[in-house]
Amino acid sequence: MNSTRLIICSVLITNIGILLLISRAHGSQQASALFVFGDSLIDNGNNNYLDSLAKADYYPYGIDFFEGPTGRFCNGKTVIDGMCDLLGLPYLPAHANPNLNGSKLLAGVNYASAAGGILDVTGTFLGDRYSLKQQVLHFEEDLNDIKNLFSHDEDYNEYLSKSIVVMVLGSNDYINNYLLPTLYTSSYTYTPEQYANLLLNEYTRQILAVQSLGVRKFLLAAVGPLGCIPNQRASAGGPDCVDQVNQIVGYFNRGLGSLVKQLNTDHPDSVFLYGNTYDTLGDMLNNPDKYGK
Numbered sequence: 001m002n003s004t005r006l007i008i009c010s011v012l013i014t015n016i017g018i019l020l021l022i023s024r025a026h027g028s029q030q031a032s033a034l035f036v037f038g039d040s041l042i043d044n045g046n047n048n049y050l051d052s053l054a055k056a057d058y059y060p061y062g063i064d065f066f067e068g069p070t071g072r073f074c075n076g077k078t079v080i081d082g083m084c085d086l087l088g089l090p091y092l093p094a095h096a097n098p099n100l101n102g103s104k105l106l107a108g109v110n111y112a113s114a115a116g117g118i119l120d121v122t123g124t125f126l127g128d129r130y131s132l133k134q135q136v137l138h139f140e141e142d143l144n145d146i147k148n149l150f151s152h153d154e155d156y157n158e159y160l161s162k163s164i165v166v167m168v169l170g171s172n173d174y175i176n177n178y179l180l181p182t183l184y185t186s187s188y189t190y191t192p193e194q195y196a197n198l199l200l201n202e203y204t205r206q207i208l209a210v211q212s213l214g215v216r217k218f219l220l221a222a223v224g225p226l227g228c229i230p231n232q233r234a235s236a237g238g239p240d241c242v243d244q245v246n247q248i249v250g251y252f253n254r255g256l257g258s259l260v261k262q263l264n265t266d267h268p269d270s271v272f273l274y275g276n277t278y279d280t281l282g283d284m285l286n287n288p289d290k291y292g293k
């Protein structure tokens with residue numbers, strides 16, 4: 001799992017680098033802030049403050065992190081921590097931290113919540129979590145506070161235009177919704193293609209809600225090959241990846257790639273990048289020797 005997260009990190013950091021190059025080409029400087037929306041892949045402690053079964057505030061989580069267990073669902077740094085290192089930003093505070101206020105918001109905020117998804121109903125059986133819609137509302141609340149830190153609207157607008165939004169969502173909408181027919185009816189109600197469209201329609205609404213607030217740089221990550229994660233392989237009764245699950249996820253990823261192209265066409269004042277973690281992880285699984293032992 002740690003190797004998988006490192007590959008995801010390299011893919012997304014590469015895309016952050018591309019965003020910075022585009023910014024410089026347009027005369028803009030390095031990112032002023034990083035705002036992230038997502039699930040357990042990038043949650044850094046929001047679920048610590050929720051009544052949830054999805055928590056990571058105990059060992060062995062954080063065993064290699066300098067602060068120990070913080071709510072990060074890994075042994076060390078998350079993808080977002082790596083991005084902060086690249087951008088020269090401090091590690092982001094979790095939105096749910098009650099001590100977060102004022103100037104502490106300026107370098108960015110992490111809104112990600114383990115078990116959260118694009119759909120509000122995703123992950124409900126695990127307890128409280130922040131869905132994407134809730135995360136976007138939290139972002140809007142924080143922007144109201146951030147705006148008060150600027151004396152002039154021009155400075156605030158420039159700050160937003162230099163900020164980067166990262167969204168890593170969709171996995172839970174499958175593993176904690178569509179692929180759980182004993183708890184959710186979505187797989188009976190929708191074909192894989194219809195369900196992907198349902199997710200993408202809601203995703204688009206929330207992306208545009210964030211964009212309407214003034215942010216202009218977006219990195220949208222694909223869903224990884226979920227058919228290769230341990231719980232799906234175990235459910236199928238074998239050690240191999242479950243091709244059917246990966247095919248189901250493929251509808252979403254192809255749609256997201258098309259959505260990114262359309263967003264760039266419709267909003268020429270903004271930059272949207274597609275983080276193709278699926279193909280990179282697939283290559284790692286199919287050609288492990290390329291990535292070391």
